[in-house]
Amino acid sequence: MAYPLPSPPTDEEKLRYLQGRRLPLYFFNLLAFTTLHVGAWLLIGSSSAFYWLAAPLLLVQLFNVLWFAIDFTGRDFDFAVHQETLREYQSTPAVDVYLPCCNEPLEILSNTYTYIAQLDYPNKSIFILDDAGRPAVRALVDRLQSQFPHVPFTYLPRPASERGILGKSGNIRHAFAHSSAEFFVVFDADFSVRKDFLNEVVPVMERFPDTAIVQTPQYFRVNRNQTWVEQGAGPQVEIPFRVDQVNRNGLAATACVGSNALYRRSALGEVAGMYPIAYSEDEHTGFQMIKRGWRVRYLPLPMACGTCPDNAQVFFSQQVRWCATAPSLVTSTDFWTASLQPMQRLCWIAPLFGYVASALTPFLIPIPGLLLVWGLSNGTLNPTWSWLCWLSVLPMAINILVVRKLWSRAGFGANTIRLGVVTQFAHLMSLKDYMFGSLSGWVVSGAAAATSPDVGDPLKLADSDLVGESTPLIVVAPTKPKDMKYIQMRVLCAAWVYGSALLLALGLSSLEWSQTRDRFGISVASCAVVVQLAEFWRTWAFIWWE
Structure with a gap:
């Protein structure tokens, strides 16, 4: 079975949440x-x-x-203030791009990394945080480095003895200790990012030095080729990101959701890059920043599009x-x-x-x-x-x-x-x-959550048969055995x-x-x-x- 991989939000989709x-x-x-x-x-x-x-x-x-x-x-969010911020703050401080992954299919990773490489921002370094240590992911990074020679890619897996400890939080903490840019941005493995992402969020950090995190929405498209779960899951996040987060931003209580967010190193240093917990590390991290007197700001512009569980x-x-x-x-x-x-x-x-x-x-x-x-x-x-x-x-x-x-x-x-x-x-x-006391930690989710074999050329994928689209496909592996819960x-x-x-x-x-x-x-x-x-x-x- 195959599903279209996500592409970045269009110009119309980018402004979709401004009218609440x-x-x-x-x-x-x-x-x-x-x-x-x-x-x-x-x-x-x-x-x-x-x-x-x-x-x-x-x-x-x-x-x-x-x-x-x-x-x-x-x-309501004041978009005029944001536009003023973009005009007045146009510097390009160093940004590290963290891309944590753990056993996602190569088709997903290739799609995400290709869009990341096209970020229209000169002072960036990209870190592939492979918590599975797969040779195929390293080979993919090498191939992308050849395809985009002016983009600095770094393959940064954790040592084998540390893999899996604290899940994504542990992975990001390891990257934080091995990088040094003034800011870092995190994207989940299945999000396709607009070229102007950093141009929209970095000025917010520059204008408001009390800001620890700038969070943007998680955005998901709905189309006829998706499963009923994907079609239902995308709209579920509309109220949280179109209304609730805007309200919380006005009350200085924005929830950090991890992906699609820019972080200030000097602030996150207080928790070594990410709060040490095996689940919901993002919101715990955001709370810790607010508790320490920092701001978590919300920018209601969908700048990246992801996949929902299928x-x-x-x-x-x-x-x-x-x-x-x-x-x-x-x-x-x-x-x-x-x-x-x-x-x-x-x-x-x-x-x-x-x-x-x-x-x-x-x-x-x-x-x-x-x-x-x-x-x-x-x-x-x-x-x-x-x-x-x-x-x-x-x-x-x-x-x-x-x-x-x-x-x-x-x-x-x-x-x-x-x-x-x-x-x-x-x-x-x-x-x-x-x-x-029986909570589970982080596991891979998304339209291709099941472990996929490393097959085919991850940079040469078939086109979608959707009308008016030319999109690579996700090949979904068989469903895993049912969870008793x-x-x-x-x-x-x-x-x-x-x-x-x-x-x-x-x-x-x-x-x-x-x-x-x-x-x-x-x-x-x-x-x-x-x-x-x-x-x-x-x-x-x-x-x-x-």
Whole structure:
């Protein structure tokens, strides 16, 4: 199977995130949140048998309230200031380009390195940080050096005894100790970079000497030749990079995401180049910089395009690791003793509640329908629910199916909704792993995460058959054996969805004939059935597809 390798963002894509269109998004989010949760509280208050639902509902609502506080206090990015910065600061200090890799296919690496070699910046040195020590990667670097003789490439693997220790963090720390430029930039192995990347980010460092890191977005395209996971994963990062990071930047609490970021050596020297942890090293590093009084700035210009995981298992594992950041950071003594402003601290607390809310959501969705039907069958349900149930559900459905799709510029669609289920169960697994100390470290992800044989000429790849494109292809190796954590969550999802459907069917079967024919009964029962059918549709891919 083959997929097109990424090419750098176009000029139009580069400016795509400048128009956040936040107000309509906030308005409909707030409307959907208010109607859904007011309805939920009215349901809880209608019977003492429903009071137990208050605890998980409060956790979900707390996350929403915290995030609304960030949304409504954040500020838009001032692009005019950035343009002024580019005009006034045009020096070219030395920059080291770090390219960590570990067993990615040569096609991926060749594509990335070729674009890196074309960076329009005179004072750069490129370091290939091969944590697998493959001769084929060394040969690729030698060939690229011949193809681009004026670009200084350095093949810099870690000693065999150190490989794998602390994952990508350890790899970058080793490179930091063996390089010396005033700044260094990090790109993951699958990102294709625009020629003007350094010309956009270096002036920000020059103008603001208190800046430790300049972070740019991670950007992913969606096309018809991708798997359902790739098509769903790309749009998932749109809100974080188009809205959330802009808000956090205005609050001096930008999250560092590792790749596509420029770092100041004098600042990162305080952590030897990267915070020493085997997962989520990027966000821990960014927090350490802010804690020490440095700024992490966000530039909402997609300057590099990458690949998403191409199957649900790899995506699941990625989300498990990403989720681990919030609990490990927020529950640390370091976090609570740091000198932070309240809104800065909130920018790390809110995501933790978000992960908890995400993990609870699949279990909460069917419960109101079950309570409504069983309340109808035993005659305890208030007749106002004949219209209140639909009033609670419809705004949320419209917000997800219509508003979000119209707002998105990244191809939000059905597969993004389906992939949300994988994300939710990954968050559940990650929180469980954190509580029991069973988190895993970094592993390769991406459209070609499986180990690929070193076949063919990595610099002479076939063209894509996409209309209007001439793009090399990724050849994807067979999927690795299933991870037991992933299987466990699929089984749990199936058991809950189909178990709740069985309970709903039993509740409907217990209704009196007269209850199924009056307007009250029809409205309540139909709302419960529609929500359950929506869950069948939403979870189908996670349960049954690969």
